[in-house]
Amino acid sequence: MKKTVIVGTLILLLGAAGFAATGPDKKWAGVDETVVEKFATEAGHPPRPPLINPGEGDLLLFVFLVAGTVGGFIAGYCYRGLFPPKNKAPDKHSHV
Amino acid sequence: MNHDGLGTTRLGPALFATAALLLCCPPTASAMHISEGILPAPWAGLWFALSVPFLIWGLRDLRVRSEKEPMFKSLVGLVGAAVFVISCMPIPVPTAGTCSHPCGTGMAAILIGPSLTVVITSIALLLQALFLAHGGLTTLGADIVSMGVAGAFVGYGVFRLATALGVPRWPAAFLAGLLSDWATYAVTSFELASALHGSASVGHTFVAVAILFCPTQIPLGILEGLITAAACRFIETRRPGLIASLKQPGGGAA
Known part of the structure; x- marks a missing residue:
């Protein structure tokens, strides 16, 4: 490693x-x-040129900010469940 | 561990994949993605048609496997987000003076199987085409075949073959990542050569395009192998037995 x-x-x-x-x-x-x-x-x-213009100026920045906020929260939530801290064993009934 | 909350987070994986990748990716990226308008319409249609059966297979697998284990969707979402980020992360390669990116499909195929890797790759490529002008919508089928189908099935096949031959999981994952990356760019070369060879032969054009990719993709493939091995090692450390438990119909690890 x-x-x-x-x-x-x-x-x-x-x-x-x-x-x-x-x-x-x-x-x-x-x-x-x-x-x-x-x-x-x-x-x-x-x-x-792309069929759909992804936006210009600060529009993309705004989209990134909103998406990152929502996605970061959900990512942390899912990650904690899939990879729990080492002192917490995963559920025996779950294969995933 | 509380599985109920995760199991009922239906929109979580999709939102996470969308949001995390949009946050992490630069507006312009450097990739194997074939841009809008490069492939003539008949060839673009052919690659779309070739990708459809794999997508149907993957969606069926997702339904079957998530019925057995609700948390499986969370894992698919997490792997999908990783593929999204990895596949639009430009990395400078000093040996070539250019930038390119790994694909992440070898790692994904080991974790969730090749058919589901096609599905998450398709979603990642669609989002990149829509929001990042990274690859085209008309060339989406060709990009799915090169990155999703070729990358996933080569990576998965190499991993299964290597582990069946007694190779430890680490080196097997490295080989899967390495060869899945190279397979993706080989198929991209073939897609370009078959559609745009002009008066030259397809084989000659294929070799010419593939050689152009080599200075960048040989080191990038090695990096992708290392990333794949490190990811598998991390998962084995944090969730021992997870990879082995993912041996399911339609895909999964050995």
Whole structure:
């Protein structure tokens, strides 16, 4: 477990270091842009704008805030039931 | 432990998956998702048609298994939220200078089975297409097949095969995560190549696209394997026997 955490952390740190070392002028585009969309554009099928505009300005921020508040509460509630504290054994009658 | 409250939280998993992912995901993400308009209509329709039987199978499994254990829906919701977050979490890869994301479908398939993984992946992809412009609605079927079907069934198959061969759960989960990630991007390459190969052969185009993915996805696949192994280890520590108890009709762990 410790090795996994260490290796995973190292990979993330390497990624973050590489990200920081290149400075803000370097663009770390996603593979959807560098591979999928590039290939499709060269093949004559460039991507179109999304059918549904997800919103602009602070609208998305508002949606994220409301959704995060509701979701965080429910996540904590479900998590406590599925993974109870170590000193509380799970219900013997439950398989899940 | 009080199961009654959890068992009656019908909307919990869906709301949690929606909300947590919307909160955690950036407005723009970097992924294998095929954007709107890239696939010609006949190909988009074909991938939709291919995904439908798997969705029906998954929904049937959800009904059967949640009738036996009401808390199963909570577990599915939690795993669905994890897939949502993982599949839109851009991670910079220094070896390639690009960003990409793991998929989480290998881990999900180990925990809840491949057919249900298709269902939660479909929900995650739909929400991403609707609210994050991450993947398209017309290309949703292709994205479901590559990430949901291929990722889930390859991950599940590898895990079952490895454990049947006597491989411990940790390394088996690592292999499942690794190969499910690579399978997802291989199928994405095939979807692009089959629809857009032009005068070149499908095989040649497939190899060309897959090679373009390699610098990013080889390290990302390893990371996904580590995430999958760590998640399985965590669950085994906190709920010993949970993974083994999930061996159910239509999927579940070994």
